[in-house]
Amino acid sequence: MLFKKLLEKLGDPGKFLIPCDFLGMDVCHALADLRASINLMPLSIWKKxxxxxxxxxxxxxxxxxQSITRPKGVTEDIFVKVRKFHFxxxxxxxxFEADPRVPIILGRSFLRIGCALIDVYRE
Structure with a gap:
């Protein structure tokens, strides 16, 4: 069956930004990466x-x-505030050096904790 109008090709929703709050940081946008299985934080942010x-x-x-690295360690049960919710x-x-625009990467585990529903059709 052919459509009279071609459907619009949508971009890959594999990554998006989540505004979050931490005590000691003015503004923080975390990169939510659907392909990442863990949450990453640079050592400089952990110290800050x-x-x-x-x-x-x-x-x-x-x-x-495809480079290999060893983490400095793991920190558990750090509360990430997204709007009025704490996770x-x-x-x-x-x-690593922190990217000042998106210093933290949140993976699928964070999205699962937050019961995130991702609308892949809207931008």
């Missing part, structure tokens, strides 16, 4: 927020550029 002690980990990470979130802390 004065978060609890890191738990050592033996984990290794393969990054998008307890575990972060893997890595020794």
């Amino acid at each position: 927020l004065s978060l609890p002690e890191l738990t050592p980990t033996r984990m290794t990470l393969e990054l998008a550029d 307890p979130t575990d972060f893997v802390v890595v020794g």
